[in-house]
Amino acid sequence: MDVDTRLLRYFAAVAEEGHLTRAAERLYVSQPALTKQIRQLEKQLGVQLFVRTPAGMTLTGPGETLAARVPAILDDLAEALRQTRHTARRAEQVLRVGFLAGAAGEATQEIIAAFGRRRPGWRVEMRHASWSAPTADLTAGDVDVALLPLPLPGQEELRVEVLLTEPRCVVLPAGHPLAEREGLAFRELWDEPFVAAPVAAGTWRDYWLATDAREGREPRIGAVADNPDDWLSAVAGGHGIALAPESAARYYARPGVAYRPLTGVAPSSVAVVWRPAADADPLVQDFVGCCLERRRLD
Amino acid sequence: MDVDTRLLRYFAAVAEEGHLTRAAERLYVSQPALTKQIRQLEKQLGVQLFVRTPAGMTLTGPGETLAARVPAILDDLAEALRQTRHTARRAEQVLRVGFLAGAAGEATQEIIAAFGRRRPGWRVEMRHASWSAPTADLTAGDVDVALLPLPLPGQEELRVEVLLTEPRCVVLPAGHPLAEREGLAFRELWDEPFVAAPVAAGTWRDYWLATDAREGREPRIGAVADNPDDWLSAVAGGHGIALAPESAARYYARPGVAYRPLTGVAPSSVAVVWRPAADADPLVQDFVGCCLERRRLD
DNA sequence: CACGTCCATGCCGCCAGGTTATGAGGACAG
DNA sequence: CTGTCCTCATAACCTGGCGGCATGGACGTG
Known part of the structure; x- marks a missing residue:
């Protein structure tokens, strides 16, 4: 009876999409894999969560009950993991910065140096962002702030300040x-x-x-x-x-x-990006400040 | 980055016990399995959660952060699953009753019949409780109420009304x-x-x-x-x-x-048992009522 | 009636998690 | 100082389950 988070994510996706097939696409798994997992969840609960129609999957009453609570639980979990990583980095006096390609180019070193002056004792750790999901580390709380080329997937949910533009x-x-x-x-x-x-x-x-x-x-x-x-x-x-x-x-x-x-x-731009939750984080804001001081828009 | 609930349970157990070995016993897994899982959690988070001492495992700062939130998340999840099962049974007009051995003996049928009269249209579904964890179905919300021999593990967290006593x-x-x-x-x-x-x-x-x-x-x-x-x-x-x-x-x-x-x-007793959360559930209380009417204490 | 769009099923390869057995290191008693 | 007991880590192996592909079956639609 150990419902794991993968099942919850799968369930949430299907519940939201209303289609096994589409949810499978969104989750980047095959449709049969999803079929099996959803059935297994139903079996584990002993409850039918969806009615299968030729048009798709619609939630049953109990399914609605579950769907109403799962997203919050997953968010809670994600938030707890973020906090944990966050505490870890603060304890080590590290600011972790994600980047892709050349980041802010030659300015990058200057920015880091400026931050070092503003926050003596702190260290900046540069981390390659994943190419296929450049903001993943950011939203997962794995980096505090990032220097990334625009546009970004999910950009609307993030704070973005353009630093430079290049062809x-x-x-x-x-x-x-x-x-x-x-x-x-x-x-x-x-x-x-x-x-x-x-x-x-x-x-x-x-x-x-x-x-x-x-x-x-x-x-x-x-x-x-x-x-x-x-x-x-x-x-x-x-x-x-x-x-x-x-x-x-x-x-x-x-x-x-x-x-x-x-x-x-x-042309493409490079921006400094952070999570809205870090608006009040003086460390992140100091780093952003160091970036903006060296902003160079052509 | 898909931390699953098993990892969370493991983590919570180790955090609480302060010992890998003891936590492993409590979880009924081998100690090496736990070692591996905890390390994997740390790796996934990129954060050291425990310091290993010859005396055991103590939480680091980030570990504390996580430990403070995990139990609530697991509880939330369990509660959501309970609710789901609950809605399902209410929708089918089924009251699910766990039992072990002969339940309340000959009185069992009378109780069910009386409940049927009090709640026309409702069905009682009897379910064998697991022998090694007789109250598991109850706490997991898999049954609404149960007829079980006393004493029970975890009895203090449940409502218990003795129905009969036999040598x-x-x-x-x-x-x-x-x-x-x-x-x-x-x-x-x-x-x-x-x-x-x-x-x-x-x-x-x-x-x-x-x-x-x-x-x-x-x-x-x-x-x-x-x-x-x-x-x-x-x-x-x-x-x-x-x-x-x-x-x-x-x-x-x-x-x-x-x-x-x-x-x-x-001697041993048989009792009707329910979760405190069901105190306000009229259906459960009706069933309990039917039991108590036929109570026979020697 | 053929076609498209769903979901379900069968089969197979692979990995992750489990187990047992063993190692390594510190604490403590004699 | 050394043997013992406690801790956690490591190694080698096994297996169940997840996921992928290919296919089947049911329903609606042109």
Whole structure:
């Protein structure tokens, strides 16, 4: 009778979506796996939670009862884990900062140094954010604040202050014909295969495929990568090309890939991001302050 | 990052006990299993929760933070599951009654009939309670009310009204020399092997071994059983003898075993039991009422 | 009537959690 | 100082359950 949180998450997703299939997509599991888990939950409780209709899954009375309470429980749990991590970092006098790509570029070191001056004794720990879910560490409370390229999935629930804006460029295999050129227009790349982020990355993936600058054409996906290494390897290996912020040319230079200026896509920004719950956290605010002092908007 | 409830239970147990080893006993898992799980929790959180000393495990600051919140979360979850089951049964117009052995004996049918008259349209569903944890179904909300022999583990947290008291007798293999006798004194059984409940049953196990009437002598355990079938088979198979309420002679008669009257042990009682939370539940109270009308205390 | 959209089922590979056996280190008594 | 007992950690192995794929079956819709 040990209902574990996975079951609760699954249940909550199905209850919310009303469809096994759609919930399965959202949870990134197969539909049969979900079927089985939901049945198991029902079996463990000895209660039918859903009525199966050809149109989907609708909650029964008892199902409603459960659905009304589960989200709060999961939130409580998440909050407790956040607090725990938080206490741990405060006890060690560490501020943990998530980042992706080159973060705020050259300014990053300055920001950290400034923070060190403002908070003697404190240490800044930089942590790579996951590529497929750049804000996950932030919302999970694993980092206190983050320096991330925009746009971000779930950006509305976070505080975001833009620090700098830079054009996006294109990353090509060194031997690629287009790498001969000094500058490119995005429309020339429409038919090229791209190395994309996982589907799980959602709008993030779309943004770096620049789907909105393709006038409706489907991008070709040559490979999927969820970290910079795989991503560069895929490009170097000729599986596709990719977009990147210009600073990537400095932070992710490596033999076999070439960075070229690009026109026809919106620039990308780097922002400092934190959870609204940290609005009152003087430490986070000090760090944000250090960032804003060095803000550079072009 | 999907901390499941098992981990939380484990953590709570270790936090409370202050010892991995003791917590492992309480949870009925091996100590290495606990070690691994606790380490995994720490790894998932990226936080050290305990400091390991030769004397045991003591919480770190972050550990305290977590320990302060986990029990409430687990309680919330348990409560939500209870509610769910509860709604389900109310929706089906079912009152679920747990029982063990012969329940309230011949009175049981009368009680159910009386309840049927008081609540037309409602159905009573009888459910075997687990032998090793007779009140588990009750506290988990799986049954609304129960008819159980006393004493019960965790009895203080429950409402208990005694319905009848009956002497305990002894169950012997049919061919056993003592089965020739018409009546026995408990001290004659001190050296006999007993068929006992699992260690997990705690005081319940002790009670049916009548450890308090042995003047300090350790009982001999011939076999362990956690349900009436195994139990009777073990007795019939000559692995040991056992104590039982007298009514068991009628409800668990079978070839190969003999029931004989016994002196020198306290009698056992059967009570109607419910959770304090059901004090205000008219349905449960009606059932309790039906029980008390037929109360018979000798 | 064929098709699309649901959910259910069967089969299989794999990992996580369990177990037992053993190690390692500190505390304490003799 | 050394043996013993307590603690927790480690190693090797086994198994149940989760998840994935492929497929089936039921209902609604064009």
